[in-house]
Amino acid sequence: MSESKDFLRTIVEADLKSGKYKEVTTRFPPEPNGFPHIGHAKSICINFGIANDYNGHCNLRMDDTNPTKEDTKYVEALKDAVEWLGFEWDKSVRYTSDYFPKIHEYAIALIKMGKAYVDSTNEEEMRELRGTVTEAGKRSKYANRSVEENLELFEKMKNGEFKDGEHVLRAKIDMSAANMKMRDPLLYRIKHAHHFRAGDEWAIYPMYDFAHCLSDYIEGVTHSICTLEFENNRDIYNWVLDTLGLTSPRPYQHEFARLGINYTVMSKRKLLELVEGGQVNGWDDPRLPTIAGYKRRGYTAESILNFCDGIGIAKANSMVDVAQLEFSIRDDLNKKVPRVMCVLDPLKVTIVNYEGSEEIEASYYPHDVPKEGSRKLPFAKEIYIDGADFEENPPKGYFRLTPEQAVRLKYAYIIKCKEIIKDTNGNIVEIKAEYYPNSKSGEDSSGIKVKSAIQWVESTQAKKIEVRVYDRLFKTEAPEGVEDLNPNSLQVIKNALIEPAVINQKPDVRFQFEREGYFYADPIDYTDENPVFNKIVGLKESSSKKKKAPKPAPKAEAKKVQIDGEVVAMSKEEQALFDKYTQLGLNSEVANTLARDAKLSHFFEEALLTRNSPVNIANIVTNDVARELKQKEINELKFSAKQIAELVEMVDNELISSKIAKQVFEEMNKNGANPKEIVESKGLIQISDPAIILPLIEEIIAKNPENVEKFKAGNTKLLGFFVGQVLKATRGKGNPKVVNELVARELN
RNA sequence: UGGGGUAUCGCCAAGCGGUAAGGCACUAGUUUUUGGUACUGGUAUUCGGGGGUUCGAAUCCCUCUACCCCAUCCA
Numbered sequence: 035m036s037e038s039k040d041f042l043r044t045i046v047e048a049d050l051k052s053g054k055y056k057e058v059t060t061r062f063p064p065e066p067n068g069f070p071h072i073g074h075a076k077s078i079c080i081n082f083g084i085a086n087d088y089n090g091h092c093n094l095r096m097d098d099t100n101p102t103k104e105d106t107k108y109v110e111a112l113k114d115a116v117e118w119l120g121f122e123w124d125k126s127v128r129y130t131s132d133y134f135p136k137i138h139e140y141a142i143a144l145i146k147m148g149k150a151y152v153d154s155t156n157e158e159e160m161r162e163l164r165g166t167v168t169e170a171g172k173r174s175k176y177a178n179r180s181v182e183e184n185l186e187l188f189e190k191m192k193n194g195e196f197k198d199g200e201h202v203l204r205a206k207i208d209m210s211a212a213n214m215k216m217r218d219p220l221l222y223r224i225k226h227a228h229h230f231r232a233g234d235e236w237a238i239y240p241m242y243d244f245a246h247c248l249s250d251y252i253e254g255v256t257h258s259i260c261t262l263e264f265e266n267n268r269d270i271y272n273w274v275l276d277t278l279g280l281t282s283p284r285p286y287q288h289e290f291a292r293l294g295i296n297y298t299v300m301s302k303r304k305l306l307e308l309v310e311g312g313q314v315n316g317w318d319d320p321r322l323p324t325i326a327g328y329k330r331r332g333y334t335a336e337s338i339l340n341f342c343d344g345i346g347i348a349k350a351n352s353m354v355d356v357a358q359l360e361f362s363i364r365d366d367l368n369k370k371v372p373r374v375m376c377v378l379d380p381l382k383v384t385i386v387n388y389e390g391s392e393e394i395e396a397s398y399y400p401h402d403v404p405k406e407g408s409r410k411l412p413f414a415k416e417i418y419i420d421g422a423d424f425e426e427n428p429p430k431g432y433f434r435l436t437p438e439q440a441v442r443l444k445y446a447y448i449i450k451c452k453e454i455i456k457d458t459n460g461n462i463v464e465i466k467a468e469y470y471p472n473s474k475s476g477e478d479s480s481g482i483k484v485k486s487a488i489q490w491v492e493s494t495q496a497k498k499i500e501v502r503v504y505d506r507l508f509k510t511e512a513p514e515g516v517e518d519l520n521p522n523s524l525q526v527i528k529n530a531l532i533e534p535a536v537i538n539q540k541p542d543v544r545f546q547f548e549r550e551g552y553f554y555a556d557p558i559d560y561t562d563e564n565p566v567f568n569k570i571v572g573l574k575e576s577s578s579k580k581k582k583a584p585k586p587a588p589k590a591e592a593k594k595v596q597i598d599g600e601v602v603a604m605s606k607e608e609q610a611l612f613d614k615y616t617q618l619g620l621n622s623e624v625a626n627t628l629a630r631d632a633k634l635s636h637f638f639e640e641a642l643l644t645r646n647s648p649v650n651i652a653n654i655v656t657n658d659v660a661r662e663l664k665q666k667e668i669n670e671l672k673f674s675a676k677q678i679a680e681l682v683e684m685v686d687n688e689l690i691s692s693k694i695a696k697q698v699f700e701e702m703n704k705n706g707a708n709p710k711e712i713v714e715s716k717g718l719i720q721i722s723d724p725a726i727i728l729p730l731i732e733e734i735i736a737k738n739p740e741n742v743e744k745f746k747a748g749n750t751k752l753l754g755f756f757v758g759q760v761l762k763a764t765r766g767k768g769n770p771k772v773v774n775e776l777v778a779r780e781l782n
Numbered sequence: 783u784g785g786g787g788u789a790u791c792g793c794c795a796a797g798c799g800g801u802a803a804g805g806c807a808c809u810a811g812u813u814u815u816u817g818g819u820a821c822u823g824g825u826a827u828u829c830g831g832g833g834g835u836u837c838g839a840a841u842c843c844c845u846c847u848a849c850c851c852c853a854u855c856c857a
Contacts, residue, residue, distance in 0.1 A: 040796095166783090213785055214785075291850095352794060444815060597847075623845090657836090749801080
């Protein structure tokens, strides 16, 4: 955990500290209707991570309230994902379906309270009655059935006496609620469907909004963490628990932004389309952002965990760059994985002046990876290098083999090109080269400097392997559908050549193919006869090696002009107030705010009765009082207009600074105390005496020599820093004007 | 259009009235038998825009703008 906490942990910590809960319990509650993807991984990391961090528990719960979509194969995949990521759920896996009897009882309780009713309108009519975002809805005519009737109907629903869709159970909330979700939400629907766990026991199934909050409550969950799109559902969540009287300790819902990654899709629907449309090879296709896909591609659980940790948790919709994910896996594998040599695009090189053969000892790990292990590399006259490592007409800055430029065969000798053999089409098919016998790695006395050391394999002992090279699945950053697919997302190389030790010794399943990237022995298709490797991710490439893709020119961004919308005109009354206030000396902005807000202007005028200091009163009213009045009515305030006037009086008389006034205001707002008493009891009278302030300033200056330097070098912002420090030393009581002057003088 | 959210560097993201954290990406240099790694630097005079309050505002107030979510018997 980094030192800066995310907002969820901040909430959890506060709740623990305040004693709201003794212990934190979270849950990861997927619906088992599809394969988990990296978005689930984020949720898993959050829920299990928080539970771990605060010594709590996290449940794994299958939210299986819709029997027509769910299947046990998905619960297996979900369990696998959590396990693979290294988390342990508390006790056994939970199922919402296990709570069906309890949830049913709660429904009956609601009916008995007159808070739920059986509605028999059909789907279409119900939609119409629901209204629109701007128009209130209308209650169904069935809403006033008696409790007995509702109970009887609901019982029959449960017993399967009706067909699907004939009736539903609804909460009786408010058909004109601004929040559409609160317009008498459905609690139960009839579904004559086989449930993969509950079998055919139930003819009715609870809706998400009813089942989820109750399941959380039943499990003793404290923090019900979900994604942003459930924000509107929070009201129902609270309504159900509150109405049923399910009080403390009870769960509260908190929402975070779901994960988006560019160049891929994350929705179950789109993923399903790709799988069913055959654009990819199943749910574990290595190009997919599914857990199964990453696993098969060769990603480590640690890298996914680190990724989730690195992207943070917040409430802003965001799209994370794949580069961040790629960094995570490179960073992880770099420390762990043996390096071997593989030639993806073999080009034959015959070393004309070399005879015989030898074996060269080569470490599996570079000098900066503290791991042991090595293998023998066969070397002989005929070898293969990668086609990309030779250029007949090299671009500027090319480091590898050219007709003019020698190169080192990694761990072996330096060679230079003598002759290029081409086929009838002009394609290079072979290089005749010469080696420098005294240039062998470790015993090089040739004195030749080369710019690069390249990978190679010896021709007779190299093994042929299949390599699957993956590129991003989509060619656009925010793909919509199949039309955005990258046609080259999979490249199969059938005849790559690899050094024999990899196949014979099998020192690992993940490798770095030197200078190429990280690769993974495909867990499904790999056989001894046909070894298959998946490319996990390429090595980071810098500067000239990837020059092919020139950077798009820096956008000549015109300073964006933002057009202001139209402000609603003032009414006649408001205009009159506005005029009156400006005449009192208020600036137009303040007068405007006051005039347009009846509560504020009322409060302002009342304060004015106590003290005739319109400007200062207006300022505190339009700022601090306004903040409180946003969510409260005047009579709910702990302080009175008279008290505000008294507060202003002290500011007017320079008894306290405006900074202290804010502090006093907070106090008044909290407990309704009298401002003068607060100032007296806390000794908040302003300090303006230089004799007191000056020593403080000198002390601060002495303690911060570096900042003094920076200030003198021209960083004038630091004045604020010093003022802040001095003010802190006076516990806010210093007269800021005086402090400012004195600090400025001392510093110069 | 009513309601609920969100806006800080190319991408994430801290920050909660007193010096604009950090990571990715980018970039320059050092080391390097991987154009990798590691290391050392450079990258926001400014926080969606405009006003206001304050000695001092990314943080408080007003206002405008943009984007996301909500009218499934899905979750």
